[in-house]
Amino acid sequence: MIRCNNDYSRGAHPAILKALEEINETSFGGYGTDEICETARKDIAKYLDCPNAEIHFVVGGTQANVLMIEAALTRKYHGVICANSGHINVHESGSIENTGHKLLALPAVDGKLSAEQIADEAEAFRSSPLQEHICEPKAVYISFPTEYGTIYSKKELREIRAVCDEYKLHLIIDGARMSYGLASERNDLTLADICDMADIFYIGGTKCGLLFGEAVVITNDEIKVGFRNYMKLYGALLAKGWLLGLQFHVMFADGLYFDIAKDAVEYAEIIKYECLKKGLAPYVVSDTNQLFYVMSKEMIAKLEEDFFFEVMDPVDNKYNIIRFCTSWSTTREEAEALADAISML
């Protein structure tokens, strides 16, 4: 069986295990105050072009999202605008509401929000005579890439940033699959661009070649206040913090983070091309390593003989949405095997 169901089904890039072994006998200070974390912060900072950015390492994506939103929303009547398909709205079991904040979920198109939608929501609050009775939008949460593998263009992101400036909203970017977004052929954004436009965002590790770990980057001074205290409060201050720092060091010292995602995205294109030839209907036209198609139950059953992939919501009695997902650990052989299987459906 070949796994094409997600990008977190294998351990880590070999360079990470090797580095772990090399420092296993060395002792360090706890909770991310060590010298390896410091080095890793510098490694990442090279790509940010923002001397003022503050970097923290946490274990997982739900933690990162909870912390980013908690830090950006200082009052409990603050809500966060998000796509109705956003991870925080559909796949975190209510973790944001558990912090007391309301999600102001807007209907997304292909997983994306438009600047106009955001402006309308913010304007509705600004012009309301009932501001004390409704939840105040204080931040916007988007994902790069989105849940559906699509990406925002530089132009789109600039427009969203302008709306955030106009309405004093913090821009929060969930970069769980950041490397795949940056590696997309259709991408025109750099990490520095994202850092320039977001108030707080995270660079995903778990789905991008690390054993685990995400790097939260804060550019807005207000949001920096007490971030480590929040990390402790939410159980996200890892005792052996250097385990996180080391992994990010391996990935960012020489750009490995960017290289391995390029392969994943290329392999996704191989599969995509075969789907196109086969005439399969894309559910969303993805830009990255996740592919969404509408497929008949027969085809699904056939493919499931040799491949793991995600069978999502039914479209009707005969068809389902499915997701293929390549990753940093996918090999060209695996991608070609899936492409072949599709061609023979």
Added chain:
Amino acid sequence: MIRCNNDYSRGAHPAILKALEEINETSFGGYGTDEICETARKDIAKYLDCPNAEIHFVVGGTQANVLMIEAALTRKYHGVICANSGHINVHESGSIENTGHKLLALPAVDGKLSAEQIADEAEAFRSSPLQEHICEPKAVYISFPTEYGTIYSKKELREIRAVCDEYKLHLIIDGARMSYGLASERNDLTLADICDMADIFYIGGTKCGLLFGEAVVITNDEIKVGFRNYMKLYGALLAKGWLLGLQFHVMFADGLYFDIAKDAVEYAEIIKYECLKKGLAPYVVSDTNQLFYVMSKEMIAKLEEDFFFEVMDPVDNKYNIIRFCTSWSTTREEAEALADAISML
């Protein structure tokens, strides 16, 4: 100026002030443990036909909603299905999310949810392979009447109840304007029917002739556990509890609660009839004391010379949605004055 903007702009029915005066010199035990509250509970119980029902008095509607949902949802990953137009979703500043629970808001038609919508949402959770990643629907919150003055029929409520039974969801009913709903010509429900179908609901007082106060009725034994503790925790255990009990006693001892709403609904019909004659477009066809129309800005300006009424969202540059609202304190003269003014627009 005549106020037709809401049903909470005057004090209380005179009988209530009279009763307050009569007992002002008497002393009582605190926090709702007094004999007047006990009497009031019996007065209400006559209409419930449910010996097992437990009754608590709280000060306001947001308090009642927070308490009902908190008591019905014992785990933080529990969410509550509601209409996207529901009071808890749009007019309570995020008070439910502040308790940690997610609102699963569905698109309402005329302020109402259908049994089918609820079943679809519950089924989506039941059949999901990702139950641990998504919020579990545990209750349904509806309003009788709704935010738009519409009411559920006995048949509709039975269907919703059946879905709740099928998916083990608690049914929560917000009755802030209960008396107006029961008084509607189109209503076929009694308080006993509502009590029979809801797990927990409240009978509104603030908007129905009391100075303030709502009576929460719990029929489900599980939900009764610790309700008074929750009242204390949320600052809803009024020290001089008899003030609440007394008001409900005055209203329910001889059915005054039902009588005064009938007048309000009749007066709304007078206004409605004139709007119909004038050819005004109803935004929603209301069944109770709230009326929603689409009106030109010129008409609005004209009416605003003599009347307070609520100007809501704009439809376009020329038209706005507006709300007229009669109440237990509206007089026939006031309603006729508004009707006249409309006829002369």
Added chain:
Amino acid sequence: MIRCNNDYSRGAHPAILKALEEINETSFGGYGTDEICETARKDIAKYLDCPNAEIHFVVGGTQANVLMIEAALTRKYHGVICANSGHINVHESGSIENTGHKLLALPAVDGKLSAEQIADEAEAFRSSPLQEHICEPKAVYISFPTEYGTIYSKKELREIRAVCDEYKLHLIIDGARMSYGLASERNDLTLADICDMADIFYIGGTKCGLLFGEAVVITNDEIKVGFRNYMKLYGALLAKGWLLGLQFHVMFADGLYFDIAKDAVEYAEIIKYECLKKGLAPYVVSDTNQLFYVMSKEMIAKLEEDFFFEVMDPVDNKYNIIRFCTSWSTTREEAEALADAISML
């Protein structure tokens, strides 16, 4: 039976009911935006000597405490220093923790905290190398008078204020029984002094002659932000807000608030004098309308034939702590009856 068990067992001062009746037919804008509330704010402001103070009316004391602390503590890792005997620590069922904040409870002497205790706690945090692992003290909560009827002197309050300034702590004062504290023979503070020293405090109404209601006063600009939003979020924005404004207007227009408490405190002294003659051991030497004695079970049983009073914790098999409480509604005859009964024990 004569009630000497608390100060919230009777309705309201007759002047309040009279005023309610006079305006019952008049209509007002909702949620505290009316002209009566505005007048009441001015009536109170006369005693505050602080043009910058902002005043809000809420229904009860637990609500007031939750709101004051929520508004003063903007980050969830902020805690509040309080007496271990403080109302928020022992009698609110965990309402503050329910907002997510930790109480840093210090051992009180006669219900009071000393400036030194507060400084020690704040210094322990300031000098800790583990600040991210411990809760940050951000505010001090004290009561005037305390749970044990004692009061802070001007000197003591100034010392506490100085510590708050030194450690950037907000000073929060719970004035549920404010009028009795101000009326004490041993008091040297005015409402203006308290307003000068607190960042936020409330002037109690429920226990001081109103049907219900507390007036929150905010002097610190930071804490004012969004207070009404928090009121809505916590179900404390009363629809008919003028009911609160009116009661405070009656009490503060001509100083009635201060007058009626003087009687209550004088009557407490009558009872106190008799206890002294009888040789009863005071549990705490109170300055106000609450008296705490250690009394044998036989004496308690005897007194309970004619009087309600609070029997608190047992001291041993034979003795209990008891509380007598006079109020604005206690008559000289009632106090003398209790004094007589004590003399005959």
Added chain:
Amino acid sequence: MIRCNNDYSRGAHPAILKALEEINETSFGGYGTDEICETARKDIAKYLDCPNAEIHFVVGGTQANVLMIEAALTRKYHGVICANSGHINVHESGSIENTGHKLLALPAVDGKLSAEQIADEAEAFRSSPLQEHICEPKAVYISFPTEYGTIYSKKELREIRAVCDEYKLHLIIDGARMSYGLASERNDLTLADICDMADIFYIGGTKCGLLFGEAVVITNDEIKVGFRNYMKLYGALLAKGWLLGLQFHVMFADGLYFDIAKDAVEYAEIIKYECLKKGLAPYVVSDTNQLFYVMSKEMIAKLEEDFFFEVMDPVDNKYNIIRFCTSWSTTREEAEALADAISML
């Protein structure tokens, strides 16, 4: 410099890194549903003697504590009895209060609570006429070993269990340093005993030889409900769950977990013996790998030339409390070096 400051300053036991490498190329299902986690659960279960126990793996101790308490306390007015020196009370930044629950902190002796203290607290609630106004004790949280390295005897734990049965309290045990407790010469408890007496507890990994990870064991069926949902809600459902399972498998397949702690405790005894000879005053007489002494500032300065150790609260101007801590990674040479240095102070 030799680190004797804590037990989480080095990576992991070499066997763990080796195992990680062996499975790095293999792919697994996500979120702890994989076969390695299943194996690890069986490995641990061998020591529990409780077929009904349910085992979950989480990343860190604060997460484990939050989850255990959240799962055991189903109502927000539930509080948890703990030692005032307990980790949740002093070193988690208010994480439990952030879930809404009050800590009922009792004065500990040497880090321990007695059954009698717990019974008194529970009885105070049971016999209170004010139950709705105070927080309901619903669980007891203790640590094995405690923050001060002391352990409960089987007799003491049985007495606590009996009190929990009497008052229907859940018993929660924080076993962050479980292995060192079990390895103590003075210990008479087995993991099966602990499992038999606790409703929920965790077996610490981070401080006991793993890179990271704790194993939560639930024996009470009520507490099992929705535990994985809570894990997701609190960001504790690790995507690559097998990383946790694998580490526990390595530790429990052949008892490695118990062996490595024995050395650590033996080395602590070497240091302890030297302190005794030197006449140093123990702050607490520890039973495990943490040692607490009162030491002069001169001695501290001298030792700090070659060793890291924790300098805690000052006793007075001249003396401080200090902590030495051995661990699974401490070598005999390191312990002897410290012992030598102490002997030469």
